[in-house]
Amino acid sequence: MYQLIKKEGNARRGQFATVHGTVETPAFMNVGTSAAIKGGISSYDLVDLKCQVELCNTYHLHVRPGDDLIHDMGGLHKFMGWQRPILTDSGGFQVFSLSTLRKIQEEGVYFQSHVDGKRIFMGPEESMRIQSNLASTIAMAFDECIENPSPREYVEKSCARTTRWLVRCKEEMARCNARPDAINPHQMLFGINQGGTYDDIRIQHMKDIARLDLDGYAIGGLAVGETAEEMYRIISAVEPFMPVDKPRYLMGVGTPINIIEAVDRGVDLFDCVMPSRNARHGHMFTWDGIINIANNKYARDDTPVDPHCSCPTCRRHSRAYIRHLFKSNEMLGMRLAVMHNLWFYNTLMEKIREALDEGKFTEFRDHYLPILGKRI
């Protein structure tokens, strides 16, 4: 259950209680697609990196190793050794972005697996059953994630279907939670707002799904082609219609700047592959801007990646060493870089919460917005 502790403008400082522990918000969820963070990071490492929530992908885990296997192994928490909250997406986004030959019908989506080409069907009920098998803390509703821009007529039709799917998700989740073999009978359900870049459709859809009294609400279908300004405009348009007493999650977003701007507009939860993906290419976030560790100028630099950082990487290793590891294609380079970037994101959220606690979020925002996106 979400408790709003404090507001500064639209920015919210809150606490979100779950059966797997309380999440201090705003928070960034660390993405472990296939039940592991890319870059050789284990769940035990994540604890040291101040991660509060791990996000796993339903579609990937359904295809491999199979959600039935994970259920037999006692659920995702036990399978990957993570005690804190887990959020699973619905599989919808991957069905629409990864799979081929997909066919959307009222009952759900027919598509081919990206691993072995096997024909798969997924609809609201299937997604809920899979997520129930995974036994995550929070399940996401099965929705259609529409490309931006899309024709108005298509978006209206799709949103109406996503709402009908959401009703089916809620009913199926109730059934799943009541099953005697449910590993997490307290699994929560978040609804997802869609509507492309049409403010009025977004608002109407938000009003429709708010009535279902779910455990939280996400804004989906953003960061998929529109500009950052359009994204901010949509958040501001939808936000007044999101329930105050439920957590709000902006899916798949984003850069540190995006996160600060979205917190400023009332968002509580985020997830993005950016910190780990960028790290694997040597792009590392610092409190002075973004560096490329492979750069020649770091060859003999014995200072840490970020002198203000106390992550496991910065506490122990120099820029020169990490650069050498990248130049030599040593896996350790990626691991050290991913650890740093995840710590950076989790610390960014910690600093945002502290600023909110002290009533200094506006100051924090104005100080960091011009800095954190700079390539230095």
Added chain:
Amino acid sequence: MYQLIKKEGNARRGQFATVHGTVETPAFMNVGTSAAIKGGISSYDLVDLKCQVELCNTYHLHVRPGDDLIHDMGGLHKFMGWQRPILTDSGGFQVFSLSTLRKIQEEGVYFQSHVDGKRIFMGPEESMRIQSNLASTIAMAFDECIENPSPREYVEKSCARTTRWLVRCKEEMARCNARPDAINPHQMLFGINQGGTYDDIRIQHMKDIARLDLDGYAIGGLAVGETAEEMYRIISAVEPFMPVDKPRYLMGVGTPINIIEAVDRGVDLFDCVMPSRNARHGHMFTWDGIINIANNKYARDDTPVDPHCSCPTCRRHSRAYIRHLFKSNEMLGMRLAVMHNLWFYNTLMEKIREALDEGKFTEFRDHYLPILGKRI
């Protein structure tokens, strides 16, 4: 300095004191070729894996990032964050195995870099200067590693040259250690016995190099084409001529069986890429034999890789999870497997030392020889 504590047959329990700490022998040195263990393992992880000595490769580090850079960064210990002893090889083995267009002359070897094709010269003096820049605890002499089998006449000629090179190594190391900018002025030098598969040449060469009173002696040029039985025969032939008060190192060897057999013949130190390389392909050592973690039969196995093992991997993760990581090509799978295999090797040596301490090495040997090489 080496101190022999106890013998059982030819097997030796000893202590080898260095400026970077004392090594309990017999010991296995963990191979961090380019100043990092492959599989995303840091020097800090190695401490948790009971590693006593890390081995780094002179040739690789000379080519990239350059030994001058490592010298400027304060030496290998500081560069990679490892406080315990480091052994560097001479570069000779890589010159002969990795490089193309090599030409051996009395002064040394001309060859092309495997990274950028650059023409490089390396002789005894160059190898010593590079290793002095790296500032390892123990430097290896520059030698020619001959293929097995090789013609007798060639082996005789090569061995004589290797002995002349060794004299030059010793002189150059004395100069390097006396330099005001020497990072480790106490760097030690090990000589390397060669002689192919000819017992008489091996013995004569061992007698020749023993006279130089070096800090330790290695048997090189084995595990390069000959059978295990030939290797054991050569160790037994050479061993009586190795100084009793110096550590003995069998280069590049080997399987757990090879190690037990060689300890039984009087060897103190080992190194091999096998534990980390095999781990990266899912081959994991256990006290019941070798398993392939990708095997289907582990898909729903929630027991650890080895129920008798208390490594960081076995303490926390199941066979089913590690198998999933391998099937999904998650880097974490390799990391967990490498950690397990290095722990296994380091624990094997610990058990060997305990058996020697208790006068039960023969019992230990007879118990494990039929088990540890089995594929189960």
